[in-house]
Amino acid sequence: MEHLSGRRGASVTIAMTGREPNGLERQRRADREVVVRTLTFWLRPEFVLRVINRFQKVAGFDRAVALASGALTATIPLAIITSAVATQLGGRSAAERIIDRYGLTGGGAEAVRDVFAPPTGTSTTLGIVGFLFLILAVLSFSRAVQRLFEQTWELDPLSVRNSFNGLVWIGGLAVYLTVGGFLHAAFGRSPLELAAALLAAPLSAVFLIWSGSVLSARRIARKALIPFGLIGAALLAAYSVGATVYVPHLFSTLATRYGVIGAVFGMISTLFVVMVIVVGAATAGREVADELDRIRRGEARAEDEVRRQWNEVTAEARSRWDGLRAQIRERRREKPPMRSR
Numbered sequence: 001m002e003h004l005s006g007r008r009g010a011s012v013t014i015a016m017t018g019r020e021p022n023g024l025e026r027q028r029r030a031d032r033e034v035v036v037r038t039l040t041f042w043l044r045p046e047f048v049l050r051v052i053n054r055f056q057k058v059a060g061f062d063r064a065v066a067l068a069s070g071a072l073t074a075t076i077p078l079a080i081i082t083s084a085v086a087t088q089l090g091g092r093s094a095a096e097r098i099i100d101r102y103g104l105t106g107g108g109a110e111a112v113r114d115v116f117a118p119p120t121g122t123s124t125t126l127g128i129v130g131f132l133f134l135i136l137a138v139l140s141f142s143r144a145v146q147r148l149f150e151q152t153w154e155l156d157p158l159s160v161r162n163s164f165n166g167l168v169w170i171g172g173l174a175v176y177l178t179v180g181g182f183l184h185a186a187f188g189r190s191p192l193e194l195a196a197a198l199l200a201a202p203l204s205a206v207f208l209i210w211s212g213s214v215l216s217a218r219r220i221a222r223k224a225l226i227p228f229g230l231i232g233a234a235l236l237a238a239y240s241v242g243a244t245v246y247v248p249h250l251f252s253t254l255a256t257r258y259g260v261i262g263a264v265f266g267m268i269s270t271l272f273v274v275m276v277i278v279v280g281a282a283t284a285g286r287e288v289a290d291e292l293d294r295i296r297r298g299e300a301r302a303e304d305e306v307r308r309q310w311n312e313v314t315a316e317a318r319s320r321w322d323g324l325r326a327q328i329r330e331r332r333r334e335k336p337p338m339r340s341r
Contacts, residue, residue, distance in 0.1 A: 047287065047291060050287050051283055051284050051287045054152070054283040054284075054286060054287055055279070055280060055283045057151075058148065058151045058152055058279065058282075058283060060276070060279045060280065060283065061276065063147075063148055063151075063275075063279050064272055064275035064276040064278075064279050065272060065275075066144055067141075067144050067145065067148070067271075067275040067278070067279070068268055068271035068272040068274075068275045069268070070140055070141035070144045071141055071271050071275070072264070072267060072268050072271060073137050073140070073141070074137045074138045074140070074141040076115070077134055077137065078134065078138065095112050095113045095115070096113075097181055097185075098112055099112055099113075100185070104248055104251055104252070105248075105252070106252060106255075106256075107252060107255040107256045108248065108251035108252040108254075108255045108256075108263070108266075110255070111251070111254075111255035111259060111260050111262055111263035112251065112255075112263050114260045114263070115260055115263045115264060115267075135167075138166075138167075138170050139160075139163055139166050139167070139170075141170075142166030142167070142169050142170055142215065143159065143160075143162075143166060145169070145211065145215055146158070146162060146166065146215040146216070148278070148279060148282060149211075149212050149215050149216045149220065149282065150216065152282045152283055152286050153216065153219075153220050153224075153286060155216060155219055155220070158217060162215070162217055165214050165215060165217055166215070168214055169211060169214050169215055172207065172210060172211070172214070173207075173211075176203065176204075176207045179203060180200050180203060180204075183196050183199050183200050183203070184196040184200070187199055191244070191245075192241050192244055192245070193240065193241065193244050194241060196240075197237040197238075197240040197241050198237065200236075200237065200240065201233045201234065201236070201237040202233070204229075204232065204233040204236050204237070205229040205230055205232070205233035206229070208225070208228060208229040208232045208233065208278075208281070209222055209225045209226060209228070209229035212225040212228060212229075212282075213225060223289075224286075224289045225285065225289075226285075226289075227284070227285040227286075227288035227289050227292070228281055228282050228284075228285025228286070228289075229285070230285075231281040231284050231285050231288070232277065232278060232281030232282075232285070235277045235280070235281055236274070236277055239273060239274065239277055243270065247266070247270060250266050250269065250270070251263060251266040254266045
């Protein structure tokens with residue numbers, strides 16, 4: 001009753017004075033500020049610079065190279081074994097799936113078949129030593145991804161203590177790749193495979209969020225991983241569309257020039273781009289989550305902050321440009337004139 005009478009009193013005050021009470025005005029103003037900051041925080045140069053600094057802090061490109069190398073080392077022997085098993089059961093090999101996925105022809109298709117084909121006269125069965133080496137290669141890749149999350153979210157390293165979660169993640173990765181391959185096979189009929197990329201985007205978001213949670217041993221809250229998952233899924237979908245055009249040309253060119261090793265170059269180049277996207281999405285997702293936390297805590301920002309920061313950036317860029325022009329003019333003055341012969 002007191003709450004209802006309070007609301008009636010506020011309504012009467014608005015009707016008599018034409019203005020809302022100061023408390024309501026401040027609350028609505030605060031709500032509008034939260035909405036505006038949530039929609040525009042990424043426009044601030046400060047936020048962009050924080051993302052770039054975070055990417056540099058984790059040595060983004062070096063990390064992507066390490067992840068691509070680990071993925072290649074782990075996937076090729078695993079793909080050879082699974083291809084042999086799949087063909088014996090009447091399914092398609094990994095090479096045929098890659099060829100169909102990217103529409104490879106000619107030298108590119110032959111090079112991919114040679115990469116995933118076991119040597120003539122050898123057996124694809126695994127002994128104890130081979131199985132151990134395969135597990136080590138797979139766990140090495142999972143630990144590389146684990147270190148990405150630990151460095152990005154500044155967590156203490158778990159190393160081999162998280163090996164069980166690493167094996168669980170490898171199983172989830174296999175399921176993710178299988179379902180993604182099925183989506184592209186079923187819906188990738190158009191030249192750019194837009195339908196397949198859009199359908200795979202939610203799957204990628206769920207897998208990325210789950211990956212961060214599992215490989216961090218649940219030390220990162222899933223809520224904090226949502227920006228990473230959404231950004232990564234969007235970028236991977238965009239790359240998937242572009243890859244349908246560029247990857248066939250890349251494989252054909254490299255295979256024609258270098259043979260089988262060219263297909264390996266093409267695979268590691270493709271994996272490198274994917275890993276750059278994952279690393280970039282992780283660093284951007286961390287900064288987005290931190291910024292949203294600051295907005296929820298109500299940390300005050302100046303109303304003209306975006307305009308002020310962009311003015312500072314443009315002023316600094318103009319100053320550097322003027323300095324460069326001054327240096328060019330100075331060098332032209334110091335340059336001796338050409339003598340006529």
